[in-house]
Amino acid sequence: MTPFKQHTGITAPLVRDNINTDTIIPSREMRSVSRSGLSEGLFAPWRYHDPNARTLNSAFVLNEAAFSGASILLTGANFGCGSSREHAVWALLESGFRVIIATSFATIFRNNALRNGLLTIELHPDRIEQLAEWVSSDPQAHTLGVDLEACTIRHDLQRDAETFSVDPSARDMLLQGLDEIGLTEQSLDDIAAFEKRDQARRPWVYLGTD
Amino acid sequence: MTATLFDKLWQEHEVMTLSERQSLLYVDRIFLHERTGSAALNGLLEHNRAVRRREHAFCTMDHIVDTLPGRGDDTLMPSGRDFIVATRGAAQETGIQLFDIPDPDQGIVHVISPELGIALPGLSLICPDSHTCTLGGLGALAWGVGSTEAEHALATSTLRVTRPKTMRVTFEGALPNSATAKDLILYTIRELSGAGGAGCAIEFAGPAIQALAVEARLTLCNMATELSAFTGLIAPDQKVFDYCNGRPYAPRGDVWDQANAHWHGLHSDEGARFDREHVLDIRALKPQLSWGTSPQHAIDWDGVVPHVIDAPDDATAVAWQRAQDYMGVSGGSQLSDYSVDAAFIGSCTNSRLSDLRLAAEYLARTGHRVANNVKALCVPGSGQVKRAAEAEGLDEIFRSAGFEWREPGCSMCFFAGGESFGDGVRVASTTNRNFEGRQGLGVRTHIASPLTVVASACAGHLVADISA
Numbered sequence: 001m002t003p004f005k006q007h008t009g010i011t012a013p014l015v016r017d018n019i020n021t022d023t024i025i026p027s028r029e030m031r032s033v034s035r036s037g038l039s040e041g042l043f044a045p046w047r048y049h050d051p052n053a054r055t056l057n058s059a060f061v062l063n064e065a066a067f068s069g070a071s072i073l074l075t076g077a078n079f080g081c082g083s084s085r086e087h088a089v090w091a092l093l094e095s096g097f098r099v100i101i102a103t104s105f106a107t108i109f110r111n112n113a114l115r116n117g118l119l120t121i122e123l124h125p126d127r128i129e130q131l132a133e134w135v136s137s138d139p140q141a142h143t144l145g146v147d148l149e150a151c152t153i154r155h156d157l158q159r160d161a162e163t164f165s166v167d168p169s170a171r172d173m174l175l176q177g178l179d180e181i182g183l184t185e186q187s188l189d190d191i192a193a194f195e196k197r198d199q200a201r202r203p204w205v206y207l208g209t210d
Numbered sequence: 211m212t213a214t215l216f217d218k219l220w221q222e223h224e225v226m227t228l229s230e231r232q233s234l235l236y237v238d239r240i241f242l243h244e245r246t247g248s249a250a251l252n253g254l255l256e257h258n259r260a261v262r263r264r265e266h267a268f269c270t271m272d273h274i275v276d277t278l279p280g281r282g283d284d285t286l287m288p289s290g291r292d293f294i295v296a297t298r299g300a301a302q303e304t305g306i307q308l309f310d311i312p313d314p315d316q317g318i319v320h321v322i323s324p325e326l327g328i329a330l331p332g333l334s335l336i337c338p339d340s341h342t343c344t345l346g347g348l349g350a351l352a353w354g355v356g357s358t359e360a361e362h363a364l365a366t367s368t369l370r371v372t373r374p375k376t377m378r379v380t381f382e383g384a385l386p387n388s389a390t391a392k393d394l395i396l397y398t399i400r401e402l403s404g405a406g407g408a409g410c411a412i413e414f415a416g417p418a419i420q421a422l423a424v425e426a427r428l429t430l431c432n433m434a435t436e437l438s439a440f441t442g443l444i445a446p447d448q449k450v451f452d453y454c455n456g457r458p459y460a461p462r463g464d465v466w467d468q469a470n471a472h473w474h475g476l477h478s479d480e481g482a483r484f485d486r487e488h489v490l491d492i493r494a495l496k497p498q499l500s501w502g503t504s505p506q507h508a509i510d511w512d513g514v515v516p517h518v519i520d521a522p523d524d525a526t527a528v529a530w531q532r533a534q535d536y537m538g539v540s541g542g543s544q545l546s547d548y549s550v551d552a553a554f555i556g557s558c559t560n561s562r563l564s565d566l567r568l569a570a571e572y573l574a575r576t577g578h579r580v581a582n583n584v585k586a587l588c589v590p591g592s593g594q595v596k597r598a599a600e601a602e603g604l605d606e607i608f609r610s611a612g613f614e615w616r617e618p619g620c621s622m623c624f625f626a627g628g629e630s631f632g633d634g635v636r637v638a639s640t641t642n643r644n645f646e647g648r649q650g651l652g653v654r655t656h657i658a659s660p661l662t663v664v665a666s667a668c669a670g671h672l673v674a675d676i677s678a
């Protein structure tokens with residue numbers, strides 16, 4: 001996983017609640033077994049008037065020239081709800097997004113994001129509204145600077161950087177770009193010891209061993 | 211120390227604590243399907259890792275495979291075949307059990323895992339699919355994950371999990387005869403909101419839950435994810451133990467007795483503390499129907515679609531307006547004003563034998579047929595369900611009433627780019643999600659129980675059957 005330390009970028013506001021993963025990447029856009037080739041399908045129901053013909057909806061924020069190159073997304077509550085498809089995270093990353101700032105996230109989405117180096121930050125809805133207004137007033141100049149080490153968001157709207165909180169273990173993982181599987185593999189002896197104890201207690205769990 | 215059911219399950223699976231809130235949990239069963247499981251298996255193979263315990267991992271073909279009779283590897287989804295072939299190849303290479311298309315036990319992952327005894331009370335089970343919480347209906351600790359997490363579980367038999375909060379939803383009163391488990395969960399989501407269970411493991415409790423049949427409990431827990439919950443749970447009881455007894459992967463003999471004794475302890479202790487508690491009075495519960503594009507947009511079947519101006523805040527007003535525009539419904543109208551073009555009985559929510567019986571019984575009792583111009587489909591959840599239904603003659607009842615009778619799978623519960631109902635088509639559906647485009651571009655989905663769907667299909671407009 002690519003580590004995440006700092007990132008400064010153009011920020012696109014898409015402040016709606018309950019944006020689900022079917023909208024972020026519709027199932028029909030997941031055309032191949034691989035994790036790539038997804039960016040064209042990102043937000044397809046909103047981005048295109050006709051997703052089949054790929055006719056662009058110029059009113060959709062990510063189609064506006066002013067937001068081209070956006071790498072931070074500002075959004076509402078319960079972002080990423082619905083289907084567990086990790087393709088939602090892969091599609092965002094492939095489209096250049098590194099940070100999603102929302103009022104709240106659906107748990108599976110947040111976990112998927114973390115495991116792929118996409119930073120999720122929760123802020124109060126009022127702050128998101130203010131930031132959305134500010135970035136919209138001059139998108140290419142009004143960038144946000146996110147620093148995960150300091151847990152701050154820097155912008156010219158105020159002198160002091162804004163702070164955010166993030167789960168410490170998630171922060172470590174992102175900062176170091178840790179591979180979780182590799183990390184857990186260091187505990188394989190503990191896992192085997194657990195199984196030994198557990199098998200005495202719950203033999204029915206262990207198929208093919210009787 | 212008193213403990214909740216969730217506390218007990220957590221503790222039982224805890225290999226070690228990683229931090230104050232995170233633990234390494236043992237994963238007893240892993241289930242995959244060709245939509246997202248292929249990505250997990252491919253990731254594993256790319257990283258040169260093996261499945262640590264092959265005998266604990268299973269895979270099915272349900273999401274992309276067609277449900278038309280005579281189906282094979284080719285599907286109506288243009289690249290569908292690639293997923294099927296890749297999944298089969300990866301399952302063979304990693305040596306895990308695959309319920310392939312012609313397998314008599316093939317079916318929707320959350321339908322076949324309890325049916326085969328792969329999901330059992332107290333077992334931890336993960337699947338890269340958000341409706342894995344269905345199995346909480348057996349008292350299993352089951353939750354949906356992403357493909358990378360599934361890969362982690364395949365490689366290590368564990369997951370690093372942040373402990374959710376606990377929440378109990380207690381239902382007061384008995385479920386009225388005309389209402390089903392589907393109505394109960396739609397009502398719960400409507401009351402608590404689509405994010406009402408965010409970050410929580412929810413235990414459903416109360417006399418109405420104890421009275422529910424096992425399959426109805428699966429329906430209820432299926433939609434815990436529509437509350438954004440980590441999972442839903444129901445304490446297992448004798449009904450569940452009887453349900454599990456004799457299933458192919460369930461224990462037998464002495465080990466069965468041992469398991470049974472153990473499972474009797476799987477309930478929340480008297481006085482156990484939950485982080486959050488809700489009590490819902492369901493004595494007057496009516497059949498529910500959704501009017502909008504979120505499961506929380508549910509109302510009593512004879513209720514009124516809300517006016518946008520009555521929305522509690524601006525964000526809700528915007529969401530309601532969008533939903534009403536998409537659905538082609540207006541505030542102040544009743545859902546019975548809207549004719550339906552299609553009806554769908556199926557999905558991991560409502561495709562089990564009891565669901566099919568409920569709908570078929572309505573057809574037999576009323577003698578009604580599907581209204582003209584309504585396309586109606588019944589898709590059994592598994593090969594087992596299909597054969598059992600056919601043995602009872604349900605397929606004949608459905609067919610002669612004007613329903614198509616399909617092969618098992620997810621079918622048009624969601625749109626993978628293959629078969630769909632069509633732009634603007636209004637569907638009464640037993641599925642769990644009514645998101646924009648969920649069943650295909652422009653499709654307008656009204657979610658409801660099998661009884662409401664069959665009644666609507668026959669009436670030609672949205673309506674519930676309250677004769678019971």
Ligand code: SF4
Binds near residue numbers: 273556558623641
């Ligand atoms: S039936 Fe629908 S909700 Fe259930 S697993 Fe299949 S696609 Fe998902």
